[in-house]
Amino acid sequence: MAFEPNVPPIQVHLCVKDGMAAIAFYEKAFGAQNTFCQLAEDRKRVMHSNLSVFGGEIMLHDEFPEFGGSVLSPETIGGTGVAISINLPAAAAVDAAYDRAIAAGASTVLEPQDTFWHARYARIQDPFGHVWAFNAPVAKP
Structure with a gap:
């Protein structure tokens, strides 16, 4: 895969267990489009995938403990220290994104609500342990 000219300055790169299931979840929950997918030699695990979503890009791969296990999924480490924030154009979009993710199998961390920082905000956890915030x-009142 060649380095593309319009790569954003910051990208999300996720490690999951069951990469193909994760791709299917993000397609259903977020409307992601899988623009590239390279399977590992075992033809089961995802070596690398690019997903176009919310005007940005998610890179995704399965765990590969045979390569030293330096990047592990939230399932393996028992949680995540990161929340991925998706900034949306309107408050109604937060509710719609939250509802779509929950319907696809995500769990609620924080239901949509108006906040003190004058935003509509919600958080979900995907089935692979990653936390997403919609904002x-x-x-202002």
Whole structure:
């Protein structure tokens, strides 16, 4: 895969267990489009995948403990220290993104609500242990 000219300055790169299931989840939950997928030699695990979503890109791969296990999934380490924040254009988009993710199998961390920082905000955890936050501006009172 060649380095593409319009790579964003920051990208999300996720490690999961069952990469093909993760790709299917992100397609259903977030409307992601799988733009590249390279399977490992075992033809079961995802070596590398690019997903176009929310105007950005997610890179994704399965765990490969045989390569030293330096990058592990939240399932293996028992949680995550990161939340991925998706900034949306309108408050209604937060509710829609939350509802779609929950319907696809995500669990609620924080239901959609208006916050003190004048945003509509919600958090979910995907079935692979990653936490996602949806955020959009609301009018100041």
